[in-house]
Every structure is written in structure tokens, then in C-alpha cells.
Amino acid sequence: MQLKNILNLKPSDHIAVIFDDGNQCDTMSYKQFLFEAQQAKVELKSKISSEPSVIGILCPQSVYTPLLVYICLHTENPFLTLSLDSNSLISTLKNCNVQYIIVHKNILPQISGVLKIFVEKNVPISSLGGLYTILALKLDINNDISNGFTYIVQSSGTTGTPKTIFVPEKCFVPNLIDFLNLFNMQESDIIFVSSALTFDASIIQIFLGWCSFSTLLVVTDNLRSHPEKISKCLEKHRVTFLQCTPSFLGLIGDHFQEKHLFHNGSKLKTLVLGGESFPSKEKCVKWIKALPQLRIFNLYGTSEVSAWASIYEVTNDQFNTERQTLDSDWVPIGKPLSKTIIEVNDFYGKALKHGLGKIWIGSEERVCRIPELKEPTLSSCIMRATAFTKMFWCFFLFLSFVSAMDHSDDSIKDDHKHHLPHRLHVVQQEVWFQSFGWNILGYALIILPCVFFIKMVQSSNFYERDGEGFIYGMIKCFVFGFNGDDMHRKTLHVKCFGDNPTLKLLICVLGLQGSYLTWGVLQEEVMTQKYGEPPNDVRFQNSEFLVFMNRVLALVISAVYIFATGPNWKAPFYKFLYSSLSNICSSWCQYEALKFVSFPTQVLGKTCKLIPVMIMGKFILKKTYHYYEYVVAVMISIGMTLFLLSAASDKHYSAETTISGLIIITGYIVFDSFTSNWQSQLFIEYGVSSMQMMFNLNVFSAILSAVPLLISGGMAYSISFINQYSSFGIHVLIISFSSAVGQLFLFYTIAEFGPVVFTIIMVTRQMFSILLSCFLYGHQLTTQAVVGVIFVFLALFLQIYAAHRVKQKKNAIPEKPKEVILA
Numbered sequence: 001m002q003l004k005n006i007l008n009l010k011p012s013d014h015i016a017v018i019f020d021d022g023n024q025c026d027t028m029s030y031k032q033f034l035f036e037a038q039q040a041k042v043e044l045k046s047k048i049s050s051e052p053s054v055i056g057i058l059c060p061q062s063v064y065t066p067l068l069v070y071i072c073l074h075t076e077n078p079f080l081t082l083s084l085d086s087n088s089l090i091s092t093l094k095n096c097n098v099q100y101i102i103v104h105k106n107i108l109p110q111i112s113g114v115l116k117i118f119v120e121k122n123v124p125i126s127s128l129g130g131l132y133t134i135l136a137l138k139l140d141i142n143n144d145i146s147n148g149f150t151y152i153v154q155s156s157g158t159t160g161t162p163k164t165i166f167v168p169e170k171c172f173v174p175n176l177i178d179f180l181n182l183f184n185m186q187e188s189d190i191i192f193v194s195s196a197l198t199f200d201a202s203i204i205q206i207f208l209g210w211c212s213f214s215t216l217l218v219v220t221d222n223l224r225s226h227p228e229k230i231s232k233c234l235e236k237h238r239v240t241f242l243q244c245t246p247s248f249l250g251l252i253g254d255h256f257q258e259k260h261l262f263h264n265g266s267k268l269k270t271l272v273l274g275g276e277s278f279p280s281k282e283k284c285v286k287w288i289k290a291l292p293q294l295r296i297f298n299l300y301g302t303s304e305v306s307a308w309a310s311i312y313e314v315t316n317d318q319f320n321t322e323r324q325t326l327d328s329d330w331v332p333i334g335k336p337l338s339k340t341i342i343e344v345n346d347f348y349g350k351a352l353k354h355g356l357g358k359i360w361i362g363s364e365e366r367v368c369r370i371p372e373l374k375e376p377t378l379s380s381c382i383m384r385a386t387a388f389t390k391m392f393w394c395f396f397l398f399l400s401f402v403s404a405m406d407h408s409d410d411s412i413k414d415d416h417k418h419h420l421p422h423r424l425h426v427v428q429q430e431v432w433f434q435s436f437g438w439n440i441l442g443y444a445l446i447i448l449p450c451v452f453f454i455k456m457v458q459s460s461n462f463y464e465r466d467g468e469g470f471i472y473g474m475i476k477c478f479v480f481g482f483n484g485d486d487m488h489r490k491t492l493h494v495k496c497f498g499d500n501p502t503l504k505l506l507i508c509v510l511g512l513q514g515s516y517l518t519w520g521v522l523q524e525e526v527m528t529q530k531y532g533e534p535p536n537d538v539r540f541q542n543s544e545f546l547v548f549m550n551r552v553l554a555l556v557i558s559a560v561y562i563f564a565t566g567p568n569w570k571a572p573f574y575k576f577l578y579s580s581l582s583n584i585c586s587s588w589c590q591y592e593a594l595k596f597v598s599f600p601t602q603v604l605g606k607t608c609k610l611i612p613v614m615i616m617g618k619f620i621l622k623k624t625y626h627y628y629e630y631v632v633a634v635m636i637s638i639g640m641t642l643f644l645l646s647a648a649s650d651k652h653y654s655a656e657t658t659i660s661g662l663i664i665i666t667g668y669i670v671f672d673s674f675t676s677n678w679q680s681q682l683f684i685e686y687g688v689s690s691m692q693m694m695f696n697l698n699v700f701s702a703i704l705s706a707v708p709l710l711i712s713g714g715m716a717y718s719i720s721f722i723n724q725y726s727s728f729g730i731h732v733l734i735i736s737f738s739s740a741v742g743q744l745f746l747f748y749t750i751a752e753f754g755p756v757v758f759t760i761i762m763v764t765r766q767m768f769s770i771l772l773s774c775f776l777y778g779h780q781l782t783t784q785a786v787v788g789v790i791f792v793f794l795a796l797f798l799q800i801y802a803a804h805r806v807k808q809k810k811n812a813i814p815e816k817p818k819e820v821i822l823a
């Protein structure tokens, strides 16, 4: 469809325009419309220059309103609807390169003072009832910049500073085609022109009317602002299509809505709400109950992509669902309209599949010109969107195009940035690869000098040399460790909880469960809650900072403890770097994987890591496992997978699993299983205490986890966030504290029971927490979940029983008789 097809109207007796000023109505058939337009457009063309120029329309609403638009379009010049605000009138005329204004004669006296010095000629139009005149202006005009556009709108400034938007045909035509199909527009439709023509939504409504040969209802601004009169008017003219802002409906009020709009006899078929937060579910349910045939849509967009970017039809399922949602949270913004691209990016500009992000709206074709941006850019706008867990995958390009992001109060058009087309070609896979690459480069900058230094010291005679002083001690500790008895203290963890292994295990289980459950809940809480006063409240968006702070606080706590009780530097310090690096990498993979894998894949990845931990143990600890231990690992993995998949309530919000997702989740498993096995190796080989392990490891972890933060700018962001919202700083401290307590138990468990038992406790902890909440709050478990629990418990019993049998067998083997040396 092209503009010329839109303007190609058929002469018929069907009503083209109804005008109602609250007292009387005027109508105009398509035949009359075309007749009047024919004369007026010839006259207009003859009175303006043949050079491209912008035509302003400054007229009160009347039956001629759509016709004035129509004749301007026939001159092939862009038009601009002006408002009678004398303060901004001159600047608007200048900004928009306006050369002519069509003015209603009644308005002329009001503006003649303001425009006096700018008016070159006043040429009356004899057609259209002799009601209009053309003012030719003498402003400095650059016609080139307005060439090729259909209309110009001025954004109101809710999306930052007000802007002038030059809209070409290719920007709004895709909207029209979509709307004609989606709304199934018919000739019999009556479309209410719901706002002044200074808003582009109304221009689209007029085009929609022409494309479907239906009837446009135009009213005065005064009538539109009168609740009773406007609702009566909509009822009287049997409006079938109403596209407006939720505030417009709010202005009408519940009483008049029920009386005139949403009742049995109403002809309203389609209600399209856009431009603001969607109304509450209760309201929509009420409307649908009164008017079951009504289709309700949520329309979302910005002036910069004149006019709309995405749409969502509210379904019956949504009305019927019992799910509790925030008022504005229950309707997503839907799928992007044709030729429109929507991306959700995180703080660093990485496209997200789910999680909190900013919505970027743009297009390769729907490109407007916005002179305030200096360079011609893709018309796009950045907005904040809400719902940490509910934002769906909406990345463009080669990947799937799923819909649904939240359009809620929080999507106030506050943070205004534009992005250029090339940004849209960044593929998600490349983004994780790049950021992983940058992180590795950052780590390498720290690790490579260390490796070089270690090699250098090892190949020198440093060890044999007797030295003294702090530096000597540091280097020796870093590269070789201290072997002397004076420095070797007994491992503290052994003494902590006596010698009863059952008691120790119970303490490990409870400690790990308690601390990591608290940590998980707090972390989710902090990432989902908003800081600041509405409507400027924001969420914190950087999980890497939380990881960093966890390491820093754990370092501080362990440092205080070991320096108070005496350190143990027996193990070469650099050896802790390995598990620190693998821990940081596994943590990164864990958070990154969430963007690429489905919920079942996440669950599988986490619950099946027991087997890789055992395999890794074979290599690092040179351990051999009994067959029953593999059976136990498989049973726990199956049981936990069954359990978690059935117990999760919001699994449908997860992303698709991509190849990237599989690579990252494999990375998580490999790094994670290396970490605990390597730590176990250090415990066994050097007898370090768990506190010493915590200190040594966190020295490196704190440094390494700072790397991605510094590279991405996340550190500066997080510090300024703490500065701005002090309560956030307190929350971070609490999370870090629970994580540090978790680490105390974690290292103690690995030291005492090894990596496999530790992993079993970690893997099963989610199941125990869900079981506990079921027990406390009386929730029912599904059959699948019960089967999962049975599997896990059977596995644990098998583990205990088989371990006991193995021990018994070992004890039963008689010791070889010792050779007696006879004197």
C-alpha cells in the first residue's frame, strides 16, 4: 500500500465524516468529500509555490478537518497540525520549516498579532465555504530537509525534550496495513478521532478511515473533555472503533462508561488503548462482561516511530486466569508491528532474553527524521520496562521473535537515547562470546604476570636462599608456601564441631541449607525490588556487583579470623588462584546461561553436576568411586529434575535453549566441578583450614570478580547506585554477609566430607526448601514431585547403606600379620 492508494477514495453516498460539536452535527458523504476536495486542492496548489514546502493547518475541528489533511497530501507537501499556543507557535513554525499556514478565518484575529511580522501574503481560499485563508510566511526556510515526508508532529516532551518528527510514508504505512488486518476494519465501521490532530495517533485514525472507506467521527476539543457529553456522543453515533488513551476513558468515568459505552446495546467492537499504562484487569473484565463481543488491544509506541511499535490483544484466558498480577502488569506490550524492531537490553547494552532491561524500539525502514538529534538516525527510543522475571525474549534478527514485555507504570519514557541501525545487527551469541572474551583478557592481564613471576622465582635459587623481611616472606608464601612447623598450625575445622561425623554432617547440611537459602531469597529480593520514589523508582541491574561484594565481605571476615587466630601459609598461595578463577568463571556462566537456556535445561544442568564432580575427582584427586556412588548420582539427578520441573510455577517464562546456552551451561558444570575438587585437593595435600581456604580464595576472587565490573563500567554504576540509594547498600551488606556465612559452611563441608557430599547437599537444598514450605503452608505436591522426592531419598539411603556396607567389609578383611623380627 502506498499513500496514493490511501488517497484514492471512491465517490459514494456513504458517510465519510460526521462532525459533532455537542449541539449540532454535520455530515459529509464520500461524494461530497471528494467534490469539495477536488476544488480545494486545485486552488491550494495554485496558491503555493511549486517548491517543496511545509503546510501548517491551524483550524478548529470541523467537518472539514480530514479534508484539509487530504488536500495538503495532494500537494505532495508535508503537513503539520498547529495548536493555538502563541508562545510556541513561532518556534514550531521555525523548527518545522513551515512556509504556508491554512488558517480558519475565525482564528485569524487571534494570531495576526503574533504572526504579523512573519506573514508575507494572506490569500483567501474561495472553496470550502470560503472559511479558510492561506498565510504565506517569510521565515528562513530550508526546504530540502522536509522533502520526502508526509507529515510532521511535535512530540510532547514526555519522552525527554520535545522533538520535531518528520514522518515519511514508509513509517506509518506498515502500521495501517497491520491495523486493517488486525482490527478487520469494514466500511460499516465508525471511527472516533479521539484526539486533536497535533497527535499522530489521530492522523493514523483518519488514514485508517480512508483505507477502509468507513466513517470518521470528529468532535470539538470542548466536547471531548466533557465526560457525559462525549460518552453520549459516542453512543449516539454508534462508534464501533475506539482507539484512545486510558486517561481518555478515565475522564469519562465508570458511571458514563457503563451507561453509554459498555452496555448490551453498544456497537463498540474494538477498543484499542495505547500511550499510557494499561487499565486494571478488573476494569477490563467489567467491560467484557457488559460487552462480550468487544476486542481489547494494548498498543505501545512512541512518536519517534510514528506512531506505534507493538500490539497485544487481551485474550479471554487472561481475563479468566487467577494469577495475581500488579495492576499494570497483567497485559504485555505484545509483538512488534510490521517492520518494527524491539530489543530489550541490559545495562551494558547486551540484548536480553529475560530479565530486567531497557526497551529499544527501532526499524530499518520506519525511519523518521528528528532534526534535534543532529544526524539522521533510526527513529527509536529507549525506555525502561519492568518485571525482572517476566520480560520475555524479544530480540530481533535470526533468532526467534517471541513477544510480550511489560508495559506498566514504570515504562515512563524517561531515559531518552537513540540508537543507530547497526546496533540491531549485534547477535546475542556474539555478545556473550565477546563479553566472555573481554573477561578472559582482563583475567589474563592479572594471571599472566603472576605465571611469569612464579616461573621466574621457581627457576631461580630463591628457595634455597635464606632470606628475611616482609617481601621475602610474601614471595616465599606466594610461590612455595611455608613448610616450617612454626607456621603449620593444626587445621581448625577438625576441632570446630567435635569428632562425631553424624553431628558434623548435620551441621554442614543445616548450615549450607540455611545460609544459601537466605542468600538466594535476599538476592532475588534485591534484584526485583525498586529503589527510590515512584515514578522515578528503579531496579538494580547488576548481579556481577553482588558477586564481587560477596567475595569482598567473605575476604574481610576470613581475614579478621585468621589474623586473630594465626594463619597457615603452608600451601603455595598461587595454587588458590586456580579454584578462584574456576569459581568466578562458573559464577559468570551460571548468570549468563539464564539468558540462553530454558528452565528444564537449567534444572538439568544444575542437578546433573554430581556426575561431572565425580569424574573430575578421578582426575584431580585420583579417586576411584564405587558403582553404587554413580547409581546414587544418577538417581539424585533424576529425582531432583523431576521434582524441580514439577514444582516450578513460572517455567513458561523461560527462554529457549540455544547452542550458546548449552555451551555456557557446560562451562558452568566443568568450572564448578573443578572448583570443589581442587579445593579438596588443597585441603588434603596441605591441611589448610577452611577459614584459611576462604581467605586465600577470596583474595583472588575479589580481584578477579572486579575485572568484568571494571571493564563494563558496572562498578561505577553500582557505586553510584549505592550513593543514590543508601538502603541498597545495606541490602548488599546483608546479602554478602549471608554469602560469607554460606562460604564458612561450604569450605568446612568440602574439607570434612569432600566435593561429592558437598555437591549432594547443594543440589538437594532446593528440594528441601520447597518441601519445608509445603509442610509449613500446607501446599500440595504433584505426583511427579512426589516421585522425584522418593528417588532422591532412595538415593540418599542407598548412599548411607552402601557406604556402611563397604566400611563393614573393609573392617572384616583381616590385617596382614606383621612380620616379627626375632632378635
Ligand SMILES: Nc1ncnc2c1ncn2[C@@H]1O[C@H](COP(=O)(O)OS(=O)(=O)O)[C@@H](OP(=O)(O)O)[C@H]1O
Pocket (backbone or CB within 6 Å): 516, 546, 547, 550, 583, 587, 590, 606, 672, 675, 676, 679, 739, 746, 759, 762, 763
Ligand atoms: N566450591 C566452591 N567454592 C566457592 N564458592 C562456591 C563453591 N561452590 C559454590 N560456590 C558458590 O555458592 C553459590 C551457590 O552456588 P551454586 O548456585 O552453583 O550452587 S548449587 O547449584 O546449588 O550447587 C555461588 O555463589 P555466587 O558465585 O556468589 O553466585 C557459588 O559461586
